[in-house]
Amino acid sequence: MAGPKITHVSVTPVAVLDAPLLNASGVHEPYQLRSVIEIDTDAGLSGLAEAYGDDPTLANLRAAAPALVGVDVFDLNELNRRVALALGAVTPGSPTELVGRASRQKTVAQTYGAFEVACYDAQGKATDLRVCDLLGGAVRDSVPYSAYLFYRWAKHPEHAVPDDYPEDDWGAALDPDGIVTQARRMVDTYGFGSLKLKGGVFEPEAEVEAIAALRDAFPDLPLRLDPNANWSVATSLRVTPRLEGLLEYLEDPTEGNPGMAEVARKTTLPLATNMCVTSFEEIPEAAALDSVAVVLSDHHYWGGFRASQRLAGICDTFGWGLSMHSNTHLGISLAAMTQLAAATPNLTYACDTHSPWQREEIIEPGALRWSQGSLAVPEGPGLGVELDRDALARLHEQYLACGLRSRDDKTAMLRADPSWPTHRPRF
Template identity: 25%
Template sequence: MKITEVRVYRHSITVADGRYQMSLSEVDALDCTVVEVVSDTGLVGYGETTPLGPTYQEQHAAGARAAIATVAPALIGLDPRRTSLVYERMDHALNGHRYAKSALDVACWDLTGKSYGERVCDLLGGAERSSVPSYFGVMPATTAETADAARRREQEGYPRIQVKAGGRALADDIDAVRAVAEALSPTTKLLVDPNRGWTTRDTMEFSVACRDIALTIEQPCRTFDEHRRIADKIHHPLFLDESTVDIPTIVRAVTDGVAQGFGMKLSRIGGLTPLRVVRELCVELGVPLTIDDTWGGDITAAATVHMGATVPDAFYEGTWISEPYQKPAYGCLTAPIRHVGGHIPLPAGVGLGVEPDLATWADPVATYR
């Protein structure tokens, strides 16, 4: 099997309720790039990258397509089933830009599964479960509204609730989190995510004010070094998200005692091939993680759910997908990937289990042969 062509499609994904708000930015629409990797057997594979706007991290949609334009020609003639060799070729063609390489990497895994008649999760080591636990991010609002939203999501079956914080007075965050903690069952996990919107002082003050509440704080500050300075000064477990830009950083975060867990993004780390390494590292080091991505349609959701299904229970904090927050991203012939009772069933079928309805798509914006 050889790669003969790479086609690039562009879609716009609209946020369902007008906007998705974080401490430092908000978005109302996302620029999505889908790649179709074509083989000489007639089988094709799909991958996707959808940056969460241009300021959430060092990614932007036009940059993804520019990077793919550089990398894709180097893949022509390669066997897509040799995923590590494909990744090596991508790195030789372009330094960095993992979020663009992620789409091509996922497409090769999809093609590999179709070639062997296997699901991607089984190629990645085997599914531990037929559906994966998810979690829901509650947007900033009044204290009462935040608590009510968290309670409703818990009643829907979500085993983990994330409260977005930052971008307002710290006292408001503290009040909201305390109200949510009172509203939730003790068995529901609580995560507070400022998305880099707190200072080190904010983080320490929050942790003191809420030290009686069982919760996890995720990526409160901007940089790795800020988290390193406060890791032994707070009273709650610290997960890193936006700072987990590569595998050496993840190893350093664990060995230096900075992080007790990770919110892993598929596109930030570069796709399923490097994410598989992160999964093995976390299991061996005894560190929990989530398997997520910044945003996306069914292709991205399927990739994260397939990987999430392979993580042992003791280390798996769930998978977040953007489906509840957006209008349908693009047409697919297969059933949509969505939450059922706070969990996400694995898609049926080989590969990713997602078949785009290309008849409803616009023509490719670029093709590489």
């Protein structure tokens, strides 16, 4: 039986306010870029998705969009075929260095995955089923998330923002006390049951002190540290003994599967990654070298829901744990993450989320409800969220006005601090 067929695809870039969050690359700019994908069908049903909003991602989405007209929203193999053909010999690109080296496979997967999510949303509306039901059924009614802690400045540098830019009220966090204060606010506000610190910013010993302070302040909560591969192997081996017994896992202390494997052989800490295992072609090396114990999935760059479930099965086969990566996202992506996590039995680690840093939204309120650090699976069909048209228009205007067309944390930092060392690893 034929399902609804795509009649039109739109891709709308938006810019959302972001905080001056520090990381291994530099500092977040005042705005982060996202794109909103909408598909219309001949049945009068629509489907939503959200993706990165940098120029290369937008170019790929827009190149593929016209080729999807006429595709049945249930025919995902045809969807994938048309995306791959439409991209042709596109130069491989990546919206962020954090997904490892670029490849054509990744570029096609990132593009296809965005449209696949929108098709699943339309499938759900056509069948009156949630996406998690279409993915095999919910194994959990709510999905735990982890507080995402960042070193940060109190506000963006004056040169980086317009005079009327609305800064947030989180204040600076540049030492252990600041990180603990930030964590306490997140736990008190959202009820998070685990804490992750974005590291790779300061000397490793200083970040170990922050982890120790978090352990003292929150003795019962699992802790994670992510240096984003900004430590050398030698530094990692020097630092890991001080972290043993403190962390649930250490994420990407050093670069690449060979380096991670060398560290893994000499520590009892589980090593996690969203940098050296970011596509199916990178899995054999990780398995052969025994470089990782936990993989952080992300449907945005693995290729959507079905590919993420394939990844979950592979992780189960190799005995790897499974968690979920987050970049700056809005409510459509958060709903998609929640639906996928609800239907993935072996995703047993709390997922990452940037939600506490988010101050603007593109979905109608009420569908996503936090309780005790978890999100209830949205109740409506498909993703369970609806687009706020006024917000979409406003955030698109903000995109046009802000002038940013790609994420560049390094350049943003160099404008504020020309002495910032750009070599990697820095420690």
